Amino acid sequence: MADFEPVLLANVGKADSWTLPVYEQNGGYQAIRKVLGGMSPVDVIETVKSSGLRGRGGAGFPTGLKWTFLPKDHPGPIYMCVNADESEPATFNNRILMEDDPHQVIEGIMLGCFATRARVAYLYIRVEYPTAYKRLQSAIDECYATGKLGQNINGTDFSLDIFLHRGAAAYICGEETGLIESLEGKRAWPRIKPPFPAVEGAFRKPTVVNNIETLACLPHIINRGVDWFKSIGIPSTGPRDPGSYGPKLYCVSGHVEKPGCYEAPLGLTTRELIERFGGGVWKGRKGKMSVPGGVSMGLMTEKEWDIPLDFAGPGKVGCLGLGTAAVTVMDETVGIFDYLTYTCRFFAHESCGQCTPCREGTSWSERILQRIMAGKGRLKDIELLNTIGNSIGITPGTTICGLADGAAWPMKNAVTKYRDEMEAFIKKTNPNGWGVEDAVEALQLVQLGH
Amino acid sequence: MAAGTANGVTWTKPILTPEIRAEISAYFPRYPNKQAVTLPALHIVNEKLRCVPMEAIPEIAEMLELSPAQVHDTLSFYGFFKAEPHGTVRAWVCRSISCALRGGDEVLDAMCNKLGVKPGGMTADGKVTLEFGECLGVCEHAPAMLANDKVYKNMTAEQAGLLADELRAQADAGG
Numbered sequence: 001m002a003d004f005e006p007v008l009l010a011n012v013g014k015a016d017s018w019t020l021p022v023y024e025q026n027g028g029y030q031a032i033r034k035v036l037g038g039m040s041p042v043d044v045i046e047t048v049k050s051s052g053l054r055g056r057g058g059a060g061f062p063t064g065l066k067w068t069f070l071p072k073d074h075p076g077p078i079y080m081c082v083n084a085d086e087s088e089p090a091t092f093n094n095r096i097l098m099e100d101d102p103h104q105v106i107e108g109i110m111l112g113c114f115a116t117r118a119r120v121a122y123l124y125i126r127v128e129y130p131t132a133y134k135r136l137q138s139a140i141d142e143c144y145a146t147g148k149l150g151q152n153i154n155g156t157d158f159s160l161d162i163f164l165h166r167g168a169a170a171y172i173c174g175e176e177t178g179l180i181e182s183l184e185g186k187r188a189w190p191r192i193k194p195p196f197p198a199v200e201g202a203f204r205k206p207t208v209v210n211n212i213e214t215l216a217c218l219p220h221i222i223n224r225g226v227d228w229f230k231s232i233g234i235p236s237t238g239p240r241d242p243g244s245y246g247p248k249l250y251c252v253s254g255h256v257e258k259p260g261c262y263e264a265p266l267g268l269t270t271r272e273l274i275e276r277f278g279g280g281v282w283k284g285r286k287g288k289m290s291v292p293g294g295v296s297m298g299l300m301t302e303k304e305w306d307i308p309l310d311f312a313g314p315g316k317v318g319c320l321g322l323g324t325a326a327v328t329v330m331d332e333t334v335g336i337f338d339y340l341t342y343t344c345r346f347f348a349h350e351s352c353g354q355c356t357p358c359r360e361g362t363s364w365s366e367r368i369l370q371r372i373m374a375g376k377g378r379l380k381d382i383e384l385l386n387t388i389g390n391s392i393g394i395t396p397g398t399t400i401c402g403l404a405d406g407a408a409w410p411m412k413n414a415v416t417k418y419r420d421e422m423e424a425f426i427k428k429t430n431p432n433g434w435g436v437e438d439a440v441e442a443l444q445l446v447q448l449g450h
Numbered sequence: 451m452a453a454g455t456a457n458g459v460t461w462t463k464p465i466l467t468p469e470i471r472a473e474i475s476a477y478f479p480r481y482p483n484k485q486a487v488t489l490p491a492l493h494i495v496n497e498k499l500r501c502v503p504m505e506a507i508p509e510i511a512e513m514l515e516l517s518p519a520q521v522h523d524t525l526s527f528y529g530f531f532k533a534e535p536h537g538t539v540r541a542w543v544c545r546s547i548s549c550a551l552r553g554g555d556e557v558l559d560a561m562c563n564k565l566g567v568k569p570g571g572m573t574a575d576g577k578v579t580l581e582f583g584e585c586l587g588v589c590e591h592a593p594a595m596l597a598n599d600k601v602y603k604n605m606t607a608e609q610a611g612l613l614a615d616e617l618r619a620q621a622d623a624g625g
Contacts, residue, residue, distance in 0.1 A: 258588040
């Protein structure tokens, strides 16, 4: 750790870091030159496969392997969709890459497209990121003006166009097939898989969907090599574990002194992130719990803060996974129902409505929580939340996409880890009614905007 | 012929002026079909009119060779496009967990009080529309707001009061 040298954020903070001259002065566009100078697409795929790079968007699927699912010898077109819909609460690592080092992102897209033989890349960016949009567009314009994008790049037969495509404030567009539907001009309802996008994606053509940070790793893997990448992180523990290699951007926010985005080897613990980077829990208070990687991933208690935040770690304490490695820290003043209220409200608002268990389950859970917060909770509601959590999502097999799993995990983890506090809160706030078994009437939702 | 007017914005048929049509058409070569230009077209109209009026939908549909229902279906899925014009300035207060932990709710309340609106509402003078946003992705500067493409960082309830005046001034200056 002591000799770890950040690469993804190396340019962040430099003057005009988002311009082409600054990127090139710092070694930019050497990787694509190297690749165009003598590597084949198969060489690049094999390099990325050997590096063990896994997707940074949340699911952690091995990137090189994902690319091999594209049909061989396809006449084209093959599309690249770049997922910059970063909407997972507490996650902002991709925003920083796009705002402060857009050329690193573009070089990553070039390498990914070269490897997959995609000749058009659509970068789907959420509308809430106006600065990232402008910086990316200006960087793309610089590339066209200098022959780095367009036809026959560097005099080779490699041609590439990158188009920015703005979303319209819908979390579901970060799900890869929801993104594709939205790109096609439709409501962003995720598709039933298979077929996977690699076989039938955007415009019914083979499509690879990669996250911004995943692509930003590619120039460094090409420049520094597989051995360098594999020297960072947590190695595989056996044939069924693909390992957690490479640098990772960790976001930390909430109740810490110095919220921010920090680069570290995969496998940093929550406690290290808070103490070494985040300046400790704020106001000298004690930490109580945290979200491991975006609210979708569930809840960790302070006692679990020494678990490594790698692809395997959060699952060992009942969380859904590493997710986006965006940690939200909550101090001792935060109640478990405060946390659940914010979390469930988000998913109720963002469920796309396609699958009934998710549409109904997320809004029921929000209504139950608002009723509990209004002092009308019943002990029975704890089991009700748990039942909803166990009934919605890909895990029980009732929904098309994982949004509902993300909505379920906070409820399930809360009930498992904080049942005593939940019971005590309900008994205290509803001294006369906590034992009621019968159905009770829902409240009018407090907040507008549904 | 005036097709509609609200909050200082008037639109006449055809709503898609030659300029708007040219802007939309410029997107066609980017995609293998015209339906993919739905979101870009909605954004273009929205930027001009601060809304996408119902009357615009058949015109967009005709350009994209779609049924108006297809365009409306897509439009209505996203919370971003409204049928009536939003205020000259459109502002979002983040209400997600990382902002809430550092006072986001208080900022939203203060903005609402100062502007005299509920979340989603527009000031009576039509200058500012205030909405809540789900995570704006600036959690390192929580609580955060977004208005006129600018992020307002580390907000407090007191600053919210000052910002409300500033947003009104921005509206007076043309948004």
